[in-house]
């Protein structure tokens with residue numbers, strides 16, 4: 001049976017998310033402490049930089065050494081998360097107080113054309129991390145793609161129903177780690193920030209670059225997000241690691257916005273012709289496999305004292321601040 005069939009069967013029988021709970025007996029906060037991060041990409045780099053500023057001893061890990069400037073000066077170890085023995089050896093060598101799982105491909109279009117590899121890395125990696133945890137707390141960054149996208153936005157109690165390979169792989173990874181009872185799954189919406197060094201710049205950065213070159217851009221007019229700034233993701237991740245909470249929590253930005261409106265806003269901020277943005281149905285583009293609405297809100301975050309000072313930023317205000 002293929003990975004796609006296995007995960008379809010699993011999510012159909014287990015549709016609801018685990019509720020957010022306080023893990024009993026958490027006396028010692030994980031931060032500062034020694035934190036092992038599986039992954040060394042965009043989110044890993046920003047989370048590592050914030051942990052380091054907070055005084056944590058941070059270790060990044062991935063197959064290839066990190067390239068982003070945020071990772072400079074952070075210890076790095078080589079690992080392939082699809083190998084159980086490698087993950088176990090890494091855990092033994094680092095002996096972390098807590099673990100952050102931000103491994104695996106985040107390119108949704110690539111995952112759709114490589115479903116077995118995406119599943120092997122996201123789910124297989126999570127299974128290997130779960131097996132090596134030995135009771136340690138773990139935070140997994142997951143995605144809004146675990147939902148169908150038919151509703152405008154999804155809270156924690158909504159039924160999962162992924163409609164693409166990426167969402168199926170991430171949902172299977174969630175289940176592996178939640179089964180350990182020491183996991184917090186933080187589902188985040190589309191992440192943005194100014195990032196001109198990485199191998200795959202995010203939407204904001206690539207739209208700015210193209211518009212500055214006066215290139216025409218075909219942008220889907222039927223795809224909505226609640227974009228969230230990368231620093232908000234890092235702030236929530238590091239704060240929640242000390243909270244002792246387990247279960248599922250959502251982080252979406254406060255504004256639901258279509259890609260065309262966001263791109264036109266960027267054009268206005270740059271003072272370039274907004275007619276360079278050409279609205280296009282997502283079918284037939286790289287966005288075809290994405291849910292119509294990739295949007296999250298939280299039903300519980302406003303009640304969590306540790307997040308009172310971490311309200312996520314509005315994407316239009318942050319865009320203005322980043323590029324003007």
Ligand SMILES: NC(=O)c1ccc[n+]([C@@H]2O[C@H](COP(=O)([O-])OP(=O)(O)OC[C@H]3O[C@@H](n4cnc5c(N)ncnc54)[C@H](OP(=O)(O)O)[C@@H]3O)[C@@H](O)[C@H]2O)c1
Pocket residue numbers: 038039040041042043044061062063064065079080081082101102103104105106107121141142143144170188189190191192
């Ligand atoms: N960026 C977003 O908008 C967003 C939104 C929601 C959720 N997420 C989730 O957050 C996680 C990180 O996203 P990101 O944007 O930081 O992605 P990214 O920049 O592509 O980083 C992914 C990291 O995973 C590592 N990796 C891939 N395969 C691996 C393997 N077999 N063994 C060990 N490491 C492996 C990569 O390094 P190597 O290739 O060198 O191994 C890389 O360091 C992903 O799981 C994604 O699903 C991201």
